[in-house]
Amino acid sequence: MEIIEVLGFFGAFVIGIVLGLIGGGGSILTVPVLVYMLYEDPVVATAYSLFVVGTASLVGAFQNMQKGLVGIKTAVVFSIPAFIAVYATRKYVVPALPESLFSISGVEITKDMGIMLFFALIMLLASYSMIKERKIKTTNEKVSYNFPLIIAEGIVVGILTGIVGAGGGFLIIPALVLLAKLPMKKAVATSLLIIAVKSLIGFLGDVQNLDIDWTFLSLFTGLSVIGIFVGVWLNKFIDGKKLKKGFGWFVLVMGLYIVFKEFTH
Template sequence: MSPLLVPVGLVIGLALGALGGGGSMLTIPALVYVLGQQPGIATTSSLLIVGTTSLLGLAPHLRAGRVRVTQGLMFGALGTAGSYAGSLLSSHVAPAVLLTAFAGLMLVVATVMLVKSIRGSGPGEAADLSREPIVTLRPVTCACPRLVKLLVAATSVGLLTGLFGVGGGFLLVPALVLALSFPMPVAVGTSLLVIAVNSATALLSRVSTIGTDLDWPLIAGFTAAAVVGSLVGGRLASRIPPKVLSRTFAVLVLAVAGYTAASSIPALV
């Protein structure tokens, strides 16, 4: 087992605990470039790590009454088609294409985070990323039924989870706020339930690879380290200014995205 496993897991756990949605984006690059997994295997491993960590992180939110179980399960159920389709698509996409697309996604998220942190929420203030979505969406007027908007949001988040093996919290939290009118703390707690459901659905479509190609000791060690890191990150979030956390993480994601793009794009030529 790689000696870097625990440090990497702790760092990603710190990001998850301190920043909430978006921290899991570093899991795939870490598994591929630091721990040496193939992209296809890494996305499956990431689903297990992210799904398990989300389930373990759900308990305190349940105790605090910040999880709407019925609506969360409904949102997750509506996203199963997208999650299943994304997982199947991932297995048919060339590794270089998958990593290049993922690098593009990281660039978009990091850019939005930087813009958000620079603008802040007022003079000398920054948005609290533990209570606000990383991606802020503005409501738009739409004559379509609410169920249609809910279905589109759930399917999009599910597709992202299945395709890249990430939780999609940076899209999921604002989707719950806009589609179901959840208060922010409830959206954050309920998102963990939805992520677990989407991860389980995506894993079911990859059942033929589970138990054969996966490195179970690595997954277990990574998950344990991430859980510990997330607990520490949660405490740090209350002591470090949100603007500092946001900008630091955004710069880190930009660096990882640049490295991922530089490594994968030449393989496309």
């Protein structure tokens, strides 16, 4: 096994630690690790990422359920349009994309390149969300549902998740606070359950289209889950919120690196 591949599996462990420390964000590193360090095809990498993200989020969701922090009804209302969108995207949209999408100034944008560039855009948006640290005002109002907006947001998040294989927590959490009036702590906990459900159901769309290397995927996912428990333990000594901004800058650099890498490949 090459050193870069060893580092790739170590990256799976680090992804889990980040998830355990700051409650999100780490999953956005899954696709770059799989593509650039473990040499997976971008379409396969986004599929594997859904499984890794879904499993890791499920572990976190169960931990939060034991603490009574997960709003089950809210998760169901948000998840239904999201998992329908992500399943349809993985089952029908991604396989239907042509191998050559379009050309810019003589540069051909292939399907694989397009997925990675779109993923880089999501990374840049996520990094902005982490660096900016927007303060969302919460109220003590009773939980209520703006159904049209929740359905629209769920569909958008589902499509994005389906294309890039990331959880989309940076979009889900503000939606839960603003559209369902959830307190921030409960919104973060509930988002993990939503991410788990839509990611794993989205992955089912890939099982029907791709040959899954279950041995590799189980090892990578297992390392991430171990990392989560380590991250939760480290959280007792390190303030995850203070790390979030620094991690946001790292994600920003990674997003720019992907753009550079794809255009110079």
